[in-house]
Amino acid sequence: MESTDGAGVTADHINEWLGAWQLNQLYAQDRNRGEARRIWARVAFAALDGAEQAGYPARNADADRFNLRALLIADLAPDDDPLWSPDRLASDVLEALPLGLEQARVWVIDWRMRPRHEILALRTCKNLLGPMELITDRLATGPVRTQIDRWLNLRPHLP
Structure with missing residues (x-):
């Protein structure tokens, strides 16, 4: 059941962004990826920005x-x-x-x-x-x- 006040939608959006953050963070933390880790980190930061805009503290x-x-x-x-x-x-x-x-x-x-x-x-x-x-x-x-x-x-x- 979908929330009529928008709270459920916001929580879903935060969780989607946090899922993208976590995946890209894992790649950024992988020592086998060398300097490419900085690129993965930037993508992770972009996802974290999205989560924050959606309401993540x-x-x-x-x-x-x-x-x-x-x-x-x-x-x-x-x-x-x-x-x-x-x-x-x-x-x-x-x-x-x-x-x-x-x-x-x-x-x-x-x-x-x-x-x-x-x-x-x-x-x-x-x-x-x-x-x-x-x-x-x-x-x-x-x-x-x-x-x-x-x-x-x-x-x-x-x-």
Whole structure:
């Protein structure tokens, strides 16, 4: 039975896009595919963009994108494309974080007592920062690296 409010249609569209994301992500992760992995990743990112436009949460899409980018940076090394730059990825992660570092430090002290939306914000920070652990050693020395290091020191304390 089809939903009259459109909710079922949206969920179907998200799932179709996520199916395309997952298939192309598998190809992008396949180490036997060499440099072609970057092409598969771009197709995967396009599918993820479609899922996000259909209603997939941006925080989930960002985490998925950042994880795949970090994996390919670690496996294939950076190239001239900013998409595969460790420093650009770090900047993108910092920009996507829903909280500032100082706010996160305050909230993490008693995170179990926080309202659900604040716990979700802390958890989102933890998820978005995960890929940085894979490529931190590739970051250039500077303010972005300093910020990432500070966040990664806090990450084990995030819910």
